[in-house]
Amino acid sequence: DPMDLKDCPLGLPVVGSLDHARSLPRYTALVNNEGVSMEELDGLQLELELLLSSVLVRQMAFNNQLSIIYQLEKGKYVPKPAVSPGKKMKREEGDRPSKKMKDSSGKSREVLSSPGPPPGVKPSKVKCSVQKYEPVFDVPDLGPPEQPKPPPPKNDITNRFWAYVEQYCQEITVEDIKMLEDMINSPSEDSDYFKTPPLGRHYTLRWAQEDLQDEQKEGMKLAEGKKKGIKGDPSNSDLSDKLLKEVDMNGCSDDVAPLGPLTQRLIAGLVEENVLVSDIENKGVDGLGHTRPGMIKSLGLGSASSLEKRIKKELQEQGVMETDYGNEDDEDEILSELRRCQSELRAVSAHNVTQLTRLLNLARESLVRHDLKKRLRDADQKVVEAYRTIAAARQKKKTPSKKDKDIAWKALKDREVIVRQLDLASNNNC
Amino acid sequence: MRGSESSPSFRRDQVLRLDPLPPISVTPYPLSTSTEMAMAMSSEAQALQDRVKVLSDLVRELQKARDDNIPHMNSINALSDKIVNEEKLTVSNRTKLKMMYEKAVGDAEKEVALVKKALATVYQIRNIRHELRIQAKNSGNKETIRRGALMKMLLNCAQTLPLWIGNTGEKPPPLCGAVPPEQNYVAKVNDMVACLVRGSEGEDNWILAEVVSYNTTTNKYEVDDIDEEQKERHTLSRRRVYPLPLMRANPEVNPEALYPKGSIVMALYPQTTCFYKAVINRLPTLTTEEYEVLFEDPTYADGFSPPLMVAQRYVIQIKEVSKKK
Numbered sequence: 001d002p003m004d005l006k007d008c009p010l011g012l013p014v015v016g017s018l019d020h021a022r023s024l025p026r027y028t029a030l031v032n033n034e035g036v037s038m039e040e041l042d043g044l045q046l047e048l049e050l051l052l053s054s055v056l057v058r059q060m061a062f063n064n065q066l067s068i069i070y071q072l073e074k075g076k077y078v079p080k081p082a083v084s085p086g087k088k089m090k091r092e093e094g095d096r097p098s099k100k101m102k103d104s105s106g107k108s109r110e111v112l113s114s115p116g117p118p119p120g121v122k123p124s125k126v127k128c129s130v131q132k133y134e135p136v137f138d139v140p141d142l143g144p145p146e147q148p149k150p151p152p153p154k155n156d157i158t159n160r161f162w163a164y165v166e167q168y169c170q171e172i173t174v175e176d177i178k179m180l181e182d183m184i185n186s187p188s189e190d191s192d193y194f195k196t197p198p199l200g201r202h203y204t205l206r207w208a209q210e211d212l213q214d215e216q217k218e219g220m221k222l223a224e225g226k227k228k229g230i231k232g233d234p235s236n237s238d239l240s241d242k243l244l245k246e247v248d249m250n251g252c253s254d255d256v257a258p259l260g261p262l263t264q265r266l267i268a269g270l271v272e273e274n275v276l277v278s279d280i281e282n283k284g285v286d287g288l289g290h291t292r293p294g295m296i297k298s299l300g301l302g303s304a305s306s307l308e309k310r311i312k313k314e315l316q317e318q319g320v321m322e323t324d325y326g327n328e329d330d331e332d333e334i335l336s337e338l339r340r341c342q343s344e345l346r347a348v349s350a351h352n353v354t355q356l357t358r359l360l361n362l363a364r365e366s367l368v369r370h371d372l373k374k375r376l377r378d379a380d381q382k383v384v385e386a387y388r389t390i391a392a393a394r395q396k397k398k399t400p401s402k403k404d405k406d407i408a409w410k411a412l413k414d415r416e417v418i419v420r421q422l423d424l425a426s427n428n429n430c
Numbered sequence: 431m432r433g434s435e436s437s438p439s440f441r442r443d444q445v446l447r448l449d450p451l452p453p454i455s456v457t458p459y460p461l462s463t464s465t466e467m468a469m470a471m472s473s474e475a476q477a478l479q480d481r482v483k484v485l486s487d488l489v490r491e492l493q494k495a496r497d498d499n500i501p502h503m504n505s506i507n508a509l510s511d512k513i514v515n516e517e518k519l520t521v522s523n524r525t526k527l528k529m530m531y532e533k534a535v536g537d538a539e540k541e542v543a544l545v546k547k548a549l550a551t552v553y554q555i556r557n558i559r560h561e562l563r564i565q566a567k568n569s570g571n572k573e574t575i576r577r578g579a580l581m582k583m584l585l586n587c588a589q590t591l592p593l594w595i596g597n598t599g600e601k602p603p604p605l606c607g608a609v610p611p612e613q614n615y616v617a618k619v620n621d622m623v624a625c626l627v628r629g630s631e632g633e634d635n636w637i638l639a640e641v642v643s644y645n646t647t648t649n650k651y652e653v654d655d656i657d658e659e660q661k662e663r664h665t666l667s668r669r670r671v672y673p674l675p676l677m678r679a680n681p682e683v684n685p686e687a688l689y690p691k692g693s694i695v696m697a698l699y700p701q702t703t704c705f706y707k708a709v710i711n712r713l714p715t716l717t718t719e720e721y722e723v724l725f726e727d728p729t730y731a732d733g734f735s736p737p738l739m740v741a742q743r744y745v746i747q748i749k750e751v752s753k754k755k
Binding site: 069 | 442444451456458478489490493503506519552593595680716731
């Protein structure tokens with residue numbers, strides 16, 4: 001029963017004879033009895049080889065088709081070979097010997113294929129598959145041939161270099177300018193840094209309170225193990241506050257707690273020094289408060305720092321001491337450090353702003369130049385086109401038309417204008 | 431008469447080449463006029479003419495056979511067209527086709543035999559001329575070959591290297607194209623080889639040379655640098671000598687005897703007599719074509735030279751010689 005053509009594994013090749021008249025001149029001359037010169041002998045050899053090759057190819061094609069027909073006659077199923085117009089070399093697995101030729105020259109050579117290989121069939125003896133080729137290479141002196149990954153790996157150091165340099169050389173964009181402006185206008189959040197925070201509680205007092213709280217917590221932890229139901233923190237912290245207040249009171253009343261230096265000098269000046277001589281064995285240098293406890297408190301002078309302030313003010317008003325326009329808090333080391341840092345911050349901020357502004361101006365200018373350059377490129381393009389038109393016209397031995405000339409002149413003049421502008425802009429920066 | 435266009439659903443094999451083929455140009459073998467004249471006047475000149483006559487006759491016989499075969503090929507094409515138009519293959523058509531194919535194979539074999547004879551005659555003529563040339567040189571015509579002439583000689587030699595033609599199914603032998611030589615192969619006197627020699631500055635180079643002799647006791651070759659200006663005769667161990675192929679492989683029939691694309695080889699750098707490491711970029715598709723290779727060259731950005739053409743004769747397997755202590 002007839003086989004459908006689409007299932008037919010035959011290639012039904014179109015065959016023909018090489019047209020020697022068109023392709024083999026020396027051979028043709030010989031056929032026409034024109035003889036051959038000795039110089040043409042080599043060329044004749046090559047022509048004969050080509051002729052031979054074409055006949056062999058034809059012969060191979062016939063043999064392939066015949067082998068398929070023989071199989072069909074035996075009733076074997078022959079799959080339709082996948083014929084691809086041979087640009088790629090197919091690698092077959094196993095024992096399918098296939099004659100595939102790589103068409104790398106771009107000519108229209110198509111592929112011959114012979115399918116399935118019963119060992120008895122002639123074509124299978126031609127072990128053409130490229131894979132089988134490899135072992136043939138196994139000469140003892142050499143290993144199997146190296147196969148690098150095609151294409152050979154490109155040296156991309158140049159690409160990396162340009163990518164790196166790009167950061168420095170690329171054009172300024174509008175976004176960059178906006179960023180700079182933002183940076184200049186933003187430092188309002190620094191204002192926090194410039195405030196002098198009010199003096200907090202003195203650290204001794206704070207630490208004392210914290211220590212007390214810690215001890216209470218520990219005590220609670222131990223106590224919790226024994227009895228539950230102790231009230232929560234708030235009451236305990238109240239307790240600690242009360243304890244601390246007592247301590248404070250003691251501290252205040254005890255003149256060992258700091259009296260400002262001015263106060264001390266004043267008192268030392270006013271009170272006689274006799275006290276020291278008689279009391280030194282017994283009291284040491286504990287200070288005045290020891291001999292007369294409660295005296296200072298009874299004077300109602302208030303805390304040491306406020307006393308210090310009042311004395312200073314009084315002395316200044318009396319003209320005894322020069323008015324110190326400096327902030328009386330200067331003696332505080334921390335505050336002075338704070339002020340120092342703040343002035344430093346101010347200086348650095350100002351510097352930053354100056355630099356950013358300078359950068360911003362440069363960026364704006366370069367943006368202008370960038371635009372000019374772009375326009376220059378366009379102008380160049382126009383000039384080149386005009387040139388081409390004129391050159392083409394000239395080539396055809398025609399004089400270029402007035403219109404073309406005008407276009408060319410205009411293009412040139414425009415370009416000059418832009419170049420001058422660009423020069424001006426560049427000079428301003430230098 | 432060619433076959434008609436294939437029906438869109440059925441794809442037909444293409445066997446015919448591009449028509450016309452690219453023109454063949456051969457670098458002529460450089461002979462000085464004096465040598466030519468000496469050859470023309472030699473007593474052997476008559477033998478040449480005889481051979482040319484034989485060749486002429488063979489070619490005409492060949493062409494007659496080819497002309498006779500054309501009607502048969504046309505009927506094959508006609509039957510194929512019919513089958514394509516009917517869109518089915520009947521058993522009777524298949525049998526007809528089979529008989530036609532079988533006859534065509536026989537016709538082709540006849541053509542092949544005649545072409546081979548013609549080619550053989552061409553080789554005979556060439557051999558006679560070769561003898562004449564040597565005679566002319568020995569009879570006082572001693573000229574050293576200038577570099578330009580040397581290069582032309584090398585090109586001509588590569589182009590006219592005999593093509594290997596096997597019978598159906600025969601495998602290409604050693605030293606045909608890329609097929610390596612046998613293990614114990616020894617190059618013959620006057621064969622061309624590539625050999626690794628140490629230069630004056632201690633660098634090793636693979637150069638083109640001609641075999642002078644082989645010493646079986648020491649297992650060493652004596653070779654002459656092909657560049658006569660060097661006038662150097664080297665004595666080298668077998669490891670440092672690699673024979674060049676003796677025959678070209680036919681890309682249409684024996685593509686397995688070609689170096690595959692992407693493989694690393696040693697190739698003769700054009701216009702020089704030295705071999706360098708290269709990578710195969712394109713294979714020849716016709717017997718007359720050359721390999722396209724990329725030479726390893728650190729002076730280029732990507733490490734390789736632009737593609738250069740090298741004939742089959744001057745492409746050999748890469749050989750790393752282990753250095754003896």
